[in-house]
Amino acid sequence: MSKPQPIEYDDASPDVRAVFDDIKTSRKVKDVNNFWKYLANDPKTLRRTWESLKDVMAPGALDPLVKEMVYLAVSVTNGCGYCIASHGAAATKAGMTPEQFGELMAVVGMANETNRLVNGYRVPIDPAFET
Amino acid sequence: MSKPQPIEYDDASPDVRAVFDDIKTSRKVKDVNNFWKYLANDPKTLRRTWESLKDVMAPGALDPLVKEMVYLAVSVTNGCGYCIASHGAAATKAGMTPEQFGELMAVVGMANETNRLVNGYRVPIDPAFET
Amino acid sequence: MSKPQPIEYDDASPDVRAVFDDIKTSRKVKDVNNFWKYLANDPKTLRRTWESLKDVMAPGALDPLVKEMVYLAVSVTNGCGYCIASHGAAATKAGMTPEQFGELMAVVGMANETNRLVNGYRVPIDPAFET
Amino acid sequence: MSKPQPIEYDDASPDVRAVFDDIKTSRKVKDVNNFWKYLANDPKTLRRTWESLKDVMAPGALDPLVKEMVYLAVSVTNGCGYCIASHGAAATKAGMTPEQFGELMAVVGMANETNRLVNGYRVPIDPAFET
């Protein structure tokens, strides 16, 4: 056996259940997503990741929708299929409209293109950007 | 000679000057950044890239600050030093506060981390994300 | 036809069979994995890749388990699904415990996160690391 | 101003100083690296990152040298110059020999190569790796 398997609530240790409960309460959902069920194989990483995400994604200087769209932009750049699906759903839940999604993808596409044009043309940083 | 060299306005062809003029007028700047001076080696790519960027970064369903922050998020993920410097400056000019920058980096960091946790644990997409 | 197809032993040329035989003997397996059956479309690349891998993954200053875990860490970072599956299996065969897998993923995740924090904050290399 | 600047101990808030002190004590060093001085611009991210790294890099099922080498492997794959320099130094401090570094790089190189051969040949996962 080498493929990781999900851990369901009923089979989980008290440590894992405590995290699952907090996720369900915080997000007002009946069950946690697969991501958490797989991370539950390592309770320490499960807890640390959840605590970190809860902090980082909380409303602050940036609102939750912007944060979800940034998360989606990174996931699209990295080609993480699961993350695109889950954060696409989260962004939609946070209010992303189809027009916003379209513009987000357009920006992500252009950024990935110009990042490489810069690399290829070996463009040096303008002195104005160094201060 | 194989290293690309920048093309300054005074040495540029009419085609290139027309694009440079439009950039300077649109952005209310006295000179264009190095990115454009290097792209000027290929006038067709210069024009296409500028026209595309002007469209994509214009205010729309997403405001310009959000677009600049997404651009920065992608550039940070890809490790493009020039793009991080130039779009960091652009985001600041568009109003990004240090607190917003801090939260942006925190989201970008977490997304890059969890993208790999998902890969490593081989997490399958939840059926709820497939509709 | 443009999709590559696997080449099975019975349909393989003597060159390809020789490599397949060496893989089967070296690894004490009855059949080679899909990776080799697809690479067999290019016998030169098949042989070169096998010879290189055999050298690189052999016990040396690093033991085989560490090498397999490093291979897995790279594959997770790149998001190569097949490689994560095959080197996850290989690492398990080489003795990786679930606890080691959990810690490996935690390190891979953190490295991907801090790599981007470094990019975003444009952190210059400390002089102490330059010697 | 848009380029992040480092925050030195003498200019740091009590929150930041507390983290710097913990880093200096834990690692038995006189000053913290640039990474921490730049992260100090966002005290919450500074603290969270330090606490996470301290946990993740602690001796466990994997020894610290293996963890540092995995960190280096990821950083090399992502092309993060600062991280390669700092974790190269950390791995050396943890006992990595030049022979081990050479083998580590060889594995990282081969993994990056075969990850792409797999992508290009569109190799499907063997059923044996799906359990």
Add this chain to the structure above:
Amino acid sequence: MSKPQPIEYDDASPDVRAVFDDIKTSRKVKDVNNFWKYLANDPKTLRRTWESLKDVMAPGALDPLVKEMVYLAVSVTNGCGYCIASHGAAATKAGMTPEQFGELMAVVGMANETNRLVNGYRVPIDPAFET
């Protein structure tokens, strides 16, 4: 609903139909690929992407087969499954032989390997490459 859905010709707006018609005429195909049906959710991005691709992939200083092989090389490096499938088909249609495909993959693999060896060994650029 958060998962993007394809837009078929019969359900498309006049703007989208105009682009679909141009693709079908230019490429002499009866229907457009899924890529265009999904992009049709954002008619502006659909049009801009099609116009850009038509320009960039047209015969010029590089012939179409070389351009398709470069497209494939980038897609393999990024691990984009759809792009590998569609540009693999396009390269085959443009005349790529199995031998050329094999050599292309070998070059892509080696480049990905040596890119990381360079990163890991922190190789400075030779002065001869700076002019």
Add this chain to the structure above:
Amino acid sequence: MSKPQPIEYDDASPDVRAVFDDIKTSRKVKDVNNFWKYLANDPKTLRRTWESLKDVMAPGALDPLVKEMVYLAVSVTNGCGYCIASHGAAATKAGMTPEQFGELMAVVGMANETNRLVNGYRVPIDPAFET
């Protein structure tokens, strides 16, 4: 000491000198590039990498200029500064014109853009590409 250092011919072991001599003869150059001087820290990787590159980059079904341009495309996608500089020089030496370079960069840029549009729109592979 943790930063790799170059090994010059005069300080090299007979094994390393033999590879250096072969590089100099094959490429008709007076000295080897920094890449080889750094790889010389690990004579086995030096030899394997040189032998592999010599095979892979030799004229075959693809001519050397196409191979160098593909190498450059991959290096630009990965953002490897040294590789962009060295393979840019090699491509120029092999005959790449400024027009070809411009078109190459345009293709690389578009491929990186559309790779992400595909990811973001979650485009499924057309059945026609699966055979």
